[in-house]
Amino acid sequence: MDHIVRTFGDRPGRACVRASCLVIFFCLIPALLKAQTPDPVPEMERPVPILTGNAGFFTNVNGGETELVPSITPVLLLPLGDRWLVESRAEFKGEFERGGGTGPYGGKVEQEIDYLQLDYIANRYLTVTAGRFLTPFGIYNERLYPIWIRSLHPTPLIFPLGTGSSDGVMLRGGFSLNPKVNLNYATYFSTLSTMNKFEADRLAGGRVGFFLPGPRIEAGVSFQKELQEERANAFGFHFAWQPAAVPVNLRSEYSRSHDGSGYWIEAAYRLSQVPFWQKALRRTEIVGRGQQLFAGEIDEDEAEEYGLPDVNTRQGDFGLNYYIQDGLKASASYSRRFNSDGNVNIWTVGLAYRFALPLGRVGPQ
């Protein structure tokens, strides 16, 4: 017995520990030395942290009730080394109304953390994301939502279906299949979270899309499986076309889920080719959108919580954007909503501004 203890529990054991420490030590050295090695990218091209985002002030008149909506949405981008990026977006949005139609405006300021994620660009085919991220369902949530980007200020009726934020892990990427076709994909798993500002549902899903750079056509499908409550499925389809010859942007989405289904089709036309009043018209964009929502298997309270109409609804939207300067846009829109609760007019007018500030030395432009 003593022999066994001596052999396996005494000197050889200590030697094993010592050898293990050495292995760990020498595995760490290269990593530390690599971290100290100057980046091969020249100093003036190395990415710098940025504080960007948008701010806006909109006035909405919905069925005769006026609402003032100031908002600011800061986005922090923190690149680390060659392959890492920390990105975060918060949203602060006021919704101020007159109580009883008279008196001073008052209301609440909503605060949301839309995403707080760590991205690792593994290679040209794959980026790994962990943390809180925008749920990749359709294209509106991830790409068109910021107020300086969207062509019409009111979001589509089906916007709440399948979108929002998720907490978990996502794999995504985009690459060329051949010179005429690019493929992009995103697949994710989200865990249930009830933490304040980090609420998320337990979900799994994905999106795959094809982009044809020549005719500038993009199409894709999204799928989502709820892993809690009704364990419902959601399905989406998106299409976008930006013909090279005409300054038109056509976009469309269709979604179907337990909470409802519907579609929107939008066309935005920049008046840059109109031969008169060039100075003003090249900065002007007119927009039209048609949309329909079919109410789902949810009650009135749930529908209100999700921001969905609880009855079948049709809506037409018309808008006008004037791009005053880079990042500053004036917008106005009119919408007519038809449903069994009563038809209403919705007006919006306001300004949206995009800012970008370096958080470090950038050198000459």
Added chain:
Amino acid sequence: MNIRVTILTAVLALASSAYAADPPRKSENDSASIGTPVARSSGEADAMRVQGEQRFRANCGRCHAAPHKFPPRMMATIVRHMRVRATITDEDMRLVLFYMTQ
């Protein structure tokens, strides 16, 4: 036993030094980093600029109007952000970065 540990130490020290001294490779197949591509002649630079503008209009113009150009270090961050957000391909990202920083 001591000899074995000494040999192991020496081998690990040599291997780790050799690995750390090896500069990071920027091969075509391992091009996740964001460096502006280098043009070898003015003709090549012009061609890359034209390509970059086309890729910019095809990718970035799908969602938003063209922004003014930012300093290169800001553009490197913005392009990395958009690569993830809009799932832009590696090649498109490099050409857009070249176009936006020239």
